[in-house]
Amino acid sequence: MPELPEVETVKIGLAKLLPGKTIKNVTWDWLKSFPNSQADTDSFLIGAKIVLVKRRAKVLLIELSSKYSLVIHLKMTGQLVFVGRERFGAGHPSESLIGHLPDKSTRVTLELNEGKLFFNDQRKFGWMRLIPTAEVPSIDFFKKIGPEPLAASFGAKAFAARLKKRPNSSVKTVLLDQSIIAGVGNIYADESLWGAKIHPLTPVRDLSTQKINNLFEELQYVLRLSIEKGGSTDRNYVNAEGKKGSYMSFARVFRREGQPCPRCGSTIIKIRVAGRGTHLCPKCQRLKS
DNA sequence: CACTTGACCTGTCCGC
DNA sequence: TGCGGACAGGTCAAGT
CATH class of the missing domain: 3.20.190.10 (MutM-like, N-terminal)
Structure with a gap:
């Protein structure tokens, strides 16, 4: 889960x-x-x-x-x-x-x-x-675990500094690296990258300060929204009372390949990044822009 | 080093 | 209906 x-x-x-x-x-x-x-x-x-x-x-x-x-x-x-x-x-x-x-x-x-x-x-x-x-x-x-992304003491500057420890890696790989930032997995990596209009394969060194700030905002947004919705139930996940979470109905790209991007209407695609299924809008999230 | 692949398991879905 | 393969929210170890 x-x-x-x-x-x-x-x-x-x-x-x-x-x-x-x-x-x-x-x-x-x-x-x-x-x-x-x-x-x-x-x-x-x-x-x-x-x-x-x-x-x-x-x-x-x-x-x-x-x-x-x-x-x-x-x-x-x-x-x-x-x-x-x-x-x-x-x-x-x-x-x-x-x-x-x-x-x-x-x-x-x-x-x-x-x-x-x-x-x-x-x-x-x-x-x-x-x-x-x-x-x-x-x-x-x-x-070896990194900081909590929702901690009050953790801000965009610290987020940028930690990402930049891996300048040559793709940004999605780094988001999934628990030693850089704790708690981000496949769903919220894809969702936050879509929110910030960043292609998951973009090397960290190519991200502007503005883009990193956007990504931090979007990451905090999707994590907080999902907690509010009780998490994502794709298959197995249930909470302590055996109940499912509803974030998946708010997801914009995750497991939505073939559906229209809610921002531009282009068809969402699925690729493989860091060995994981990765969902993105090919128009909103370009490798070179 | 940094990055990729396979392993750990069970279950489901999809194509033949 | 059966069977093989791919795939699934995560981490490790081992390989290149």
């Missing part, structure tokens, strides 16, 4: 549902989804109370009273869905995802004193790790 807006949406939901609840038991069916020792799990997960839910980059952090944290990366198809005790009763709408949980994509189940938290992940790329809270910032994943 999950780029910054999707993970942020899950975080907002879990932050309302989880703090104060106690973890009673954990079960898992795929070691790579939950690569923790039985000893750590017994000592620092079972019986711990959930204190706080946070997000950094595309990662969720659930802080526990045991001074350990659950650190969760949803990768492509991960879901973190809370089902309250009342939801287990008969008569719940059968079309609702949460009526079906656990299902065959469920990798980890956390039983709480009230309700259950399911970590589902069809493709098994995601993971949930139990780590001492003090050590979380120094794990390999976070050591």
Whole structure:
């Protein structure tokens, strides 16, 4: 699922549902989804109370009273869905995802004193790790992660300076590089480049200050809009309550190849950049202008 | 170094 | 209907 807006949406939901609840038991069916020792799990997960839910980059952090944290990366198809005790009763709408949980994509189940938290992940790329809270910032994943694009302290000047660390790379490749900027993935890279009228293959060195400023504005705009819409559901993504996000109906180019550009009416095309499907308007986003 | 490709997995869709 | 291949929101490791 999950780029910054999707993970942020899950975080907002879990932050309302989880703090104060106690973890009673954990079960898992795929070691790579939950690569923790039985000893750590017994000592620092079972019986711990959930204190706080946070997000950094595309990662969720659930802080526990045991001074350990659950650190969760949803990768492509991960879901973190809370089902309250009342939801287990008969008569719940059968079309609702949460009526079906656990299902065959469920990798980890956390039983709480009230309700259950399911970590589902069809493709098994995601993971949930139990780590001492003090050590979380120094794990390999976070050591190399860039700044948060929506942080109040992060502005267009800092954005430009970070992009320019990779002058010869295409701008889309750099947007997707988590060590440059945290949280941007394929959807919001394409959407923000369309907004700023920049071809995804443009080398960073060819971008004017004005263009970089436009890109920063557009990136913040699409990320904020998507959080407001509860993220993008293309296939698997759901929030903490099992509900889909609606940003895809606001998308201008992503997965809209063959449709008219909402700005100029030209037909949106799809190419491949950095190994990823890339959507753009060939008229609005020219390589040389 | 910087950039590309393959690997990690399952599921779906599309063409033959 | 079946089968093979391409592709999918993300990161790593290994190759060039």
